[in-house]
Amino acid sequence: MTFPVVGMVGGGQLARMTHEAGIPLGIRFKLLSDTPQDSAAQVVSDVVIGDYRDLETLRAFARGCDVITFDHEHVPIEHLRALEADGIPVRPGPDALMHAADKGVMRAKLDEIGAPSPRHRIVSDPADAAAFAAEAGGFPIILKTVRGGYDGKGVWFVRTPEDAEAPFKAGVPVLAEEKVDFVRELAANIVRSPHGQAVAYPVVESVQVDGVCDTVIAPAPNLSEALAGEAQALALRIAKELGVTGHLAVELFETVDGRILVNELAMRPHNSGHWTQDGAITSQFANHVRAVLDLPLGDPRPRARWTVMANVLGGDYPDMYAAYLHCMAHDPQLKIHMYGKDVKHGRKVGHVNTYGDDLDDVLERARHAAGYLRGTITT
Numbered sequence: 033m034t035f036p037v038v039g040m041v042g043g044g045q046l047a048r049m050t051h052e053a054g055i056p057l058g059i060r061f062k063l064l065s066d067t068p069q070d071s072a073a074q075v076v077s078d079v080v081i082g083d084y085r086d087l088e089t090l091r092a093f094a095r096g097c098d099v100i101t102f103d104h105e106h107v108p109i110e111h112l113r114a115l116e117a118d119g120i121p122v123r124p125g126p127d128a129l130m131h132a133a134d135k136g137v138m139r140a141k142l143d144e145i146g147a148p149s150p151r152h153r154i155v156s157d158p159a160d161a162a163a164f165a166a167e168a169g170g171f172p173i174i175l176k177t178v179r180g181g182y183d184g185k186g187v188w189f190v191r192t193p194e195d196a197e198a199p200f201k202a203g204v205p206v207l208a209e210e211k212v213d214f215v216r217e218l219a220a221n222i223v224r225s226p227h228g229q230a231v232a233y234p235v236v237e238s239v240q241v242d243g244v245c246d247t248v249i250a251p252a253p254n255l256s257e258a259l260a261g262e263a264q265a266l267a268l269r270i271a272k273e274l275g276v277t278g279h280l281a282v283e284l285f286e287t288v289d290g291r292i293l294v295n296e297l298a299m300r301p302h303n304s305g306h307w308t309q310d311g312a313i314t315s316q317f318a319n320h321v322r323a324v325l326d327l328p329l330g331d332p333r334p335r336a337r338w339t340v341m342a343n344v345l346g347g348d349y350p351d352m353y354a355a356y357l358h359c360m361a362h363d364p365q366l367k368i369h370m371y372g373k374d375v376k377h378g379r380k381v382g383h384v385n386t387y388g389d390d391l392d393d394v395l396e397r398a399r400h401a402a403g404y405l406r407g408t409i410t411t
Contacts, residue, residue, distance in 0.1 A: 036325055037062055039097030041084050043070030045371040045380070046103035046301045049309070051076050053317035059325070064093045071371045072103070087111045094120045101278060101324045102300055105133040106180070123226065123277040123324040124299045131274050132299040135207050136178040145273045147266060148293050150285070151210040154178075158196040161208050165190075168210040175199040176207045187243060212293060214285035218252055219304035220267035223279050223319040223329055230271060231319065231332040232264040233312060238283070238304050244378070247398065248341040250307045250334060253391060255286075263292050270297070279320040281305060303343070303380075308332070310367040310385040311339025336387035338394045342402035344382040346375040349407025352382070359384075359401045366401050 035058045040047045043065030051061045051072060064080050065073040073079045082089040084107050091114070094100055099121045100112075112126035131138045142149050151168050155161045155175070165173045177186040177199060189211075190196045199206045217238045224230040234251035251260070267282040281302035283295040305316035314330025322329050349355070352375065359366055363386065370382035382405070386397040403409035 035060055036098040037096060038321065038324065039064070039094055039100040040072070040076075040103060041090070041093075041100060041107055042103035043067070043072040043079075044103050045071045045373075047072035048075055048371060049306075049369070050101075050103065050301060050317045050320055053315055054321045057321070059321060062093070062097055064090070071373055074372045085111075087114055090115060091118065094118070099123055099324050101320070102129070105129060105299065109133065125275065125277065128275045128277070129299055132297050134178050135176055135296075136205055138297055139207065141274065142270070142294055145269070147270060148291060150174075150212050150293050150295075153208060154205050155208045156206075157200060158193055161190065161196040161206070162193040164208040168208075172211045174209040174211055176209065177202045178205045178207050180204070185243075212285045213288050214293075215288055216252075216286050217295065218255070218263060218284040218286050218292065219248070219302070220263040220282045220284060221279065221302065221305045221308075221316060222264070222267045222271055222282075223316065223323050223332070224268075224271045224276050225323045225329060226277050226326045228272075229329050230268055231314075231329045232268060233305065233308060233316070233332045234334055235260045235263045236304055236307065244345070244380070245303045245343055247343075247395070248304050248307050249391070249395070250311055250339045250341075259286070259290070259292065266292070266294070270294075278323045279305065279316050303341075303383075306369070306383050307339045307341040307385055309369065311335055311341075311387050337389045338391045339385060339387040340391075340394045340398040341383055341385050342398040343380055344370070344384060344402050344405045346373075346377050346379040346381050347406040347408060348377070349405075350375040352405050355405045355407075359404055362404075363397050363401060366397065368401070368405075 037060045039062045041064045048071045061076050062078045063076040080093050109126045109130050112122050139152050165171045172191045175188045175190050188199050219238050220235050221233040236248050236250040237252035239247040271280045279301050281298040285293045301316045308315040367385040373381045384401045386394045388394045
């Protein structure tokens with residue numbers, strides 16, 4: 033009996049958890065990782081250490097793989113086209129992935145298909161950014177490098193023309209966006225297979241702290257059925273229009289006047305979907321594996337009325353294992369997911385999931401566990 037080999041480019045926690053989801057199915061994983069210490073490299077048996085930016089390294093890695101997928105969007109698009117020309121299935125393919133890799137390309141495509149977005153345009157220098165601010169109703173505005181940003185990196189909240197100088201030092205194009213008047217951030221997560229089957233998870237609320245996802249609440253509290261359906265339909269339409277295979281996260285703003293606007297796209301398992309590991313019938317990771325192999329997708333419905341995911345960030349307390357005794361005794365239903373990373377201040381090193389019928393209780397349990405693991409809560 034022969035099981036397929038999934039080649040995963042990138043050795044972070046998303047690859048680690050995707051590998052875990054493939055184990056019950058007997059799916060074999062091959063990993064292209066930067067270092068042997070990377071999160072996924074610690075648990076995958078077949079690891080190649082190399083540079084994903086080098087075409088010949090990618091070609092050598094792809095030999096023996098039945099399909100290639102990713103835990104980040106940074107592989108050069110021209111390299112992915114070369115792999116496809118070699119006959120290697122790449123999922124999501126380069127025509128789709130370019131919209132997650134380049135925010136300027138993404139905005140142009142979203143405009144083309146009529147997806148709701150903040151006002152935006154590419155700007156050439158600080159003076160041009162100031163001109164955009166005048167067009168958009170004045171400062172503040174948001175400036176983003178079109179490539180390479182994540183977790184608040186590559187994003188600037190710009191209040192004055194002088195503040196606009198830093199983004200242009202990166203040497204890549206800069207996207208200017210209006211500062212949206214929003215009440216909260218949402219995320220619509222969907223998974224789509226090559227033959228067009230797609231499933232949509234409940235729309236979630238994503239709470240950010242200093243540009244980093246802190247807490248995800250599933251489903252988003254007090255979100256009207258109509259707006260939730262609109263967000264899911266929008267994500268499904270974007271996936272179809274862009275030809276996405278696998279998991280797509282559509283990060284959204286819910287505006288004060290009751291609209292939704294697309295903020296970002298991610299074509300891989302996503303932080304806003306980590307709750308599905310314990311809170312959904314089929315996790316985002318399991319469905320991503322199914323999708324890239326063109327297997328029938330699993331049921332995305334929630335197992336409990338409420339599920340909360342809280343990220344565990346590194347702090348001043350490096351011995352997180354010692355905190356397990358308290359956390360597990362305090363909440364026997366708690367689910368802890370650690371990434372095998374060294375503890376560094378502000379770094380995502382894991383997350384916890386809690387679930388139940390009372391949202392206030394579920395939130396308190398998640399935040400208590402994440403805080404205790406980090407060391408900001410001691411009782």
